[in-house]
Amino acid sequence: MLGEFKSFIMRGNVLDLAVGVLIGAAFGKIIASLTDDVIMPLITLMTGGGVDFSSKYVVLSGGEKLTSGMTFAAAKAAGANVLGWGSFVTAAINFLILAFVIFMIVRSANKLSPPAVPGPSDVDLLTEIRDELRKK
Numbered sequence: 001m002l003g004e005f006k007s008f009i010m011r012g013n014v015l016d017l018a019v020g021v022l023i024g025a026a027f028g029k030i031i032a033s034l035t036d037d038v039i040m041p042l043i044t045l046m047t048g049g050g051v052d053f054s055s056k057y058v059v060l061s062g063g064e065k066l067t068s069g070m071t072f073a074a075a076k077a078a079g080a081n082v083l084g085w086g087s088f089v090t091a092a093i094n095f096l097i098l099a100f101v102i103f104m105i106v107r108s109a110n111k112l113s114p115p116a117v118p119g120p121s122d123v124d125l126l127t128e129i130r131d132e133l134r135k136k
Contacts, residue, residue: 031098035090039097053093056086 008014040053057072062080075082120128 028094028098031101032094035094035097039093040090053086053089056084056089058083058085 036054055071057075059075060081060083062078070078072082072084072086076084
């Protein structure tokens with residue numbers, strides 16, 4: 001069983017998948033930083049400083065202990081049941097940026113690679129096999 005497991009792990013596609021997952025996770029952190037540290041502050045600046053999606057939430061219950069102006073994290077720490085819609089908006093923006101960047105990478109890679117040359121059709125292959133068998 002260990003031998004089979006080793007051969008499974010050492011297959012090229014499994015290793016490629018592992019590398020892809022690791023690079024994807026690191027790339028996701030870069031995109032999150034881009035959104036949180038660059039794009040969202042610019043959006044806040046352009047809207048007059050009033051928009052910070054990460055601090056937007058709605059108190060569902062347990063809001064008696066909350067004071068006005070509490071951050072999302074402080075409201076959760078105070079024990080309130082909060083719906084953090086701002087975090088979701090930020091995650092959605094992260095996803096859209098990541099999807100666009102991946103689209104641009106794949107698009108560029110497709111332009112650089114030569115077009116695939118179509119191989120013979122099934123009918124052509126069967127015709128070749130038939131002709132070879134007739135010769136024998």
